Amino acid sequence: MSSTDAVPTELLKRPKRADALRNYEKVLTAAREAFAEGGEATALEEIARRAGVGIGTLYRNFPNRQALLEALYLGEVEQVCRSAAEFADAEPWDALNGWIGRLVAYIGTKRALAGELQNYLDQDAELFATSRESLWGAGRPLLTRAQEAGAVRRDVTIGELIQLVVGIVKIPSADPEQVDHILRVALDGLRYQA
Amino acid sequence: MSSTDAVPTELLKRPKRADALRNYEKVLTAAREAFAEGGEATALEEIARRAGVGIGTLYRNFPNRQALLEALYLGEVEQVCRSAAEFADAEPWDALNGWIGRLVAYIGTKRALAGELQNYLDQDAELFATSRESLWGAGRPLLTRAQEAGAVRRDVTIGELIQLVVGIVKIPSADPEQVDHILRVALDGLRYQA
């Protein structure tokens, strides 16, 4: 839970000041907590208060609500991507399934975040496309391996597979068992060529 | 398109005044148009302006944003339910598929509305549950018939099927062809018992 390297250092032209970095982290952490507790509609001023910074500081780091949500989102996606490596040694079908399980678990805890994000998608699809690419990159080897082993129909792309899973899991049904079953049915469908 | 009987007359204790009824319709129509044109985030004051009524009148008919969205939503769902009757005479699998096609088309045009609604779902699931029931009631005979004909695996419920379709179609992908393909893969999965 120690979050030291959570800053996307790739594009920082010059090093930030130490206090600025601290505040950036504090806002991100407060936002994570606040969205989890109080729902996706939590006021940004409340988040600034929790973080112990002024509203101006929040907005300097994240020009608008969407930017803050995206920053959270990107961090989470990165985690899922990294988890793909864990399944490199398993049987093709099991590996794919295992990683999908991770994806499902991730979406389950962050459903509110995902929902809010969908509202902003049309406005700024750029950053979202980037993260989608990395998610695809992480999952594609698993899918390809499963297809080459004959465990999955070959006309499915990794993008389709992920969207299928995301679409199902994001369903606002009260019953998680039902969602599980739907997912299982859909994944069964992957195994047979039409 | 003539909308005369769109008022849910079931629960009206005493007849509304004629002008009140007129305004109710005007607001609903304006809201439909405004949400279609300007997106789900259109201000309610803009809708009142379009309808040619005061904001107070809008709020008397629909106590809050959610109520207005729900009223629109219910009307649309009813339409999809009615369309199920059209497929009573087709082959079992084709009938089911045909109706699903309707469902897809409906969601496609109303994606924004569906998205906005999802935000409010947790707050007031009551009315939503009612409309879900009627959607299930409309689709269940088609599914049952397909199952009895051996065309669809028997462990799938109508609720699961609908949620599967909704989940997939609501995916915010830019490419409709891809969504179609995902849907086809998922529906293929329905035919085989695991």
Place this chain on the structure above:
DNA sequence: GACAAAACGGAGGGTACCTCCGTATAGTTC
């Protein structure tokens, strides 16, 4: 310790949601 660049924080402008209540209108009764 002095100085410039960087960052801070919160007052305040703008907008949207929703409420409240004085005014206007529909429907009824004679």
Place this chain on the structure above:
DNA sequence: GAACTATACGGAGGTACCCTCCGTTTTGTC
């Protein structure tokens, strides 16, 4: 058709939130 009452109208204004702007403070450097 005039008088009357219940019903409905409309928009001013309170509240909350988003975001900007700028005077003040802090950091890092020489």
